[in-house]
Amino acid sequence: MTSHAGRTAGPSGSSGPSARPSAGPFAGTGQLNGVRRTVELDALAEDPRVDLLVIGGGVTGVGVALDAAARGLRTVLVEARDLAFGTSRWSSKLVHGGLRYLASGRVKVARESAVERDVLMTRTAPHLIRALPQLVPLLPDLLRPGQASLIRAGFHAGDALRLSAGTPGALLPRVRRIDAARTRQLVPGVRTAGLRGALVAHDGQLVDDARLVVALARTAAQYGASVLTRVRAESVTGTSARLVDALSGQTLTVTAGAVVNATGVWAGEVDTSIKLRPSRGTHLLVDAATLGYPVAALTVPVPGSTSRFVFALPQQLGRVAIGLTDEDAPGPIPDEPQPTEAELTFLLDTVNAALATALTRADVRGAYAGLRPLIDTGGGSTADISREHAVLESPSGMITVVGGKLTTYRRMAEDAVDAAVRLRGLPARTCWTARLPLVGAPGHRDSRPAPAGGVPASLLARHGGVAHEVLAAGELSPLAEGLDVTRAEVAYAVTHEGALDVADVLDRRTRIGLVAEDAERARKAVEEIIAETVAE
Numbered sequence: 001m002t003s004h005a006g007r008t009a010g011p012s013g014s015s016g017p018s019a020r021p022s023a024g025p026f027a028g029t030g031q032l033n034g035v036r037r038t039v040e041l042d043a044l045a046e047d048p049r050v051d052l053l054v055i056g057g058g059v060t061g062v063g064v065a066l067d068a069a070a071r072g073l074r075t076v077l078v079e080a081r082d083l084a085f086g087t088s089r090w091s092s093k094l095v096h097g098g099l100r101y102l103a104s105g106r107v108k109v110a111r112e113s114a115v116e117r118d119v120l121m122t123r124t125a126p127h128l129i130r131a132l133p134q135l136v137p138l139l140p141d142l143l144r145p146g147q148a149s150l151i152r153a154g155f156h157a158g159d160a161l162r163l164s165a166g167t168p169g170a171l172l173p174r175v176r177r178i179d180a181a182r183t184r185q186l187v188p189g190v191r192t193a194g195l196r197g198a199l200v201a202h203d204g205q206l207v208d209d210a211r212l213v214v215a216l217a218r219t220a221a222q223y224g225a226s227v228l229t230r231v232r233a234e235s236v237t238g239t240s241a242r243l244v245d246a247l248s249g250q251t252l253t254v255t256a257g258a259v260v261n262a263t264g265v266w267a268g269e270v271d272t273s274i275k276l277r278p279s280r281g282t283h284l285l286v287d288a289a290t291l292g293y294p295v296a297a298l299t300v301p302v303p304g305s306t307s308r309f310v311f312a313l314p315q316q317l318g319r320v321a322i323g324l325t326d327e328d329a330p331g332p333i334p335d336e337p338q339p340t341e342a343e344l345t346f347l348l349d350t351v352n353a354a355l356a357t358a359l360t361r362a363d364v365r366g367a368y369a370g371l372r373p374l375i376d377t378g379g380g381s382t383a384d385i386s387r388e389h390a391v392l393e394s395p396s397g398m399i400t401v402v403g404g405k406l407t408t409y410r411r412m413a414e415d416a417v418d419a420a421v422r423l424r425g426l427p428a429r430t431c432w433t434a435r436l437p438l439v440g441a442p443g444h445r446d447s448r449p450a451p452a453g454g455v456p457a458s459l460l461a462r463h464g465g466v467a468h469e470v471l472a473a474g475e476l477s478p479l480a481e482g483l484d485v486t487r488a489e490v491a492y493a494v495t496h497e498g499a500l501d502v503a504d505v506l507d508r509r510t511r512i513g514l515v516a517e518d519a520e521r522a523r524k525a526v527e528e529i530i531a532e533t534v535a536e
């Protein structure tokens with residue numbers, strides 16, 4: 001990228017429809033890599049006028065970029081660090097139907113969640129999501145009198161939402177009660193003394209949240225968006241921003257028909273008129289073996305609360321994530337929020353009440369925390385702040401989209417692009433992302449049936465219909481003994497998924513980095529594969 005500090009041009013929207021971005025050899029492909037990044041930065045330096053500039057490469061920003069590009073807008077997304085660097089990789093990875101919001105009477109946000117869950121699980125990303133049984137064990141000393149009836153009523157209300165969203169029972173089975181033997185089959189670590197069975201409801205679970213972000217970014221790129229990581233937006237207005245390339249240090253001023261700020265908890269740094277009240281949510285990780293390899297989520301009521309639960313969620317790579325907390329997190333926004341000792345103790349104490357053998361600190365293999373970008377509505381607990389999203393226009397004309405959740409990213413993106421089109425008169429078609437399969441989904445043009453024989457199920461779960469491309473990228477052998485990630489996946493992360501360095505691979509394309517010891521075991525192999533792949 002050459003330096004073009006101070007160079008400006010009129011918004012493309014004001015001088016008629018602009019040219020499609022010239023991605024050169026990558027036009028029409030969903031490949032993201034260092035070469036494409038350079039080609040597209042150079043093209044942007046040549047013609048720094050775009051219809052829409054999106055700031056932030058979390059789920060919201062990549063969703064906005066896909067929505068805009070699919071509507072025919074010349075779209076550029078800049079991400080200061082890496083795809084899914086922020087909150088989008090620290091979630092519980094649930095594609096949920098909004099049951100929790102029903103409990104607090106927020107029917108609109110609950111229904112929106114159920115509808116978006118249906119879109120994700122039936123059309124846009126079914127390859128990344130499975131139906132997860134969520135089980136509340138009927139242990140009399142765990143539940144207050146009447147609590148089981150309340151939970152059952154809530155589960156049935158959630159089922160009504162599922163039906164109203166059109167999600168078939170074959171995909172998300174309806175609520176039922178199971179006996180103690182079946183409960184132990186699903187969650188072998190559950191306490192058996194006094195166990196009278198369990199109530200079971202189903203929700204969607206992503207194989208990984210960061211992989212949804214990458215699939216969205218690649219699909220946006222396929223529709224012509226430039227997705228540029230390691231590029232920070234500074235001095236942002238409603239129609240321009242100075243972009244700083246962290247790799248070269250060079251700068252470029254871009255002018256845009258509209259600018260969408262999708263920087264999550266950092267939104268108030270990009271636009272000072274935005275006031276947020278971040279809330280920290282923490283998970284800890286244990287080996288699945290310590291709970292007997294559960295296949296369902298164990299749901300444990302938080303003592304003294306009617307609506308809060310701690311979940312033990314089976315994950316890829318042989319782990320169970322136990323979460324989560326909801327704590328006020330005032331002050332400067334850290335790059336990587338850290339869990340507190342008090343949160344870890346709270347999670348262990350709560351889940352232990354439902355386990356046959358209590359977990360100790362020695363069982364904890366890793367822990368992570370994320371900040372929810374909640375809109376500041378004044379006093380009260382962060383748990384009570386609405387998870388609805390907002391699209392806000394600042395005095396400078398910048399459009400900020402914030403709040404919401406992973407599950408509803410598509411609707412947030414649609415609302416943000418609708419606002420940009422309406423306020424700035426951009427030449428765009430109507431939104432059609434509800435019908436647009438992401439890279440790897442059935443129906444996507446690059447998807448193929450699962451390759452026959454010998455391909456790890458975990459690779460298929462992470463890559464879906466493009467597993468054949470992964471196989472062509474490298475060897476199927478594991479990165480390190482006992483690690484369920486192949487060498488081919490690392491090579492593919494570099495050639496197709498925009499990974500630029502070891503941390504991108506360990507912490508976001510794969511989630512090996514969630515357990516520090518695993519990351520150290522894999523690091524050398526990842527370094528070697530990156531070096532070989534880049535040299536080819």
Ligand SMILES: Cc1cc2nc3c(=O)[nH]c(=O)nc-3n(C[C@H](O)[C@H](O)[C@H](O)COP(=O)(O)OP(=O)(O)OC[C@H]3O[C@@H](n4cnc5c(N)ncnc54)[C@H](O)[C@@H]3O)c2cc1C
Nearest residue numbers: 056058059060080086087088092094233264281405406407
């Ligand atoms: C603990 C926890 C659990 C959750 N669980 C769930 C769940 O199970 N299901 C669900 O649906 N939702 C869940 N959520 C909510 C969901 O994770 C978030 O709402 C969502 O990920 C927010 O995404 P975002 O893109 O808005 O923000 P982010 O993912 O934070 O993305 C913002 C990006 O902007 C970039 N950026 C910042 N400043 C700049 C700049 N100046 N220039 C360029 N880039 C910049 C950052 O690097 C970052 O990558 C959970 C949230 C938390 C905290």
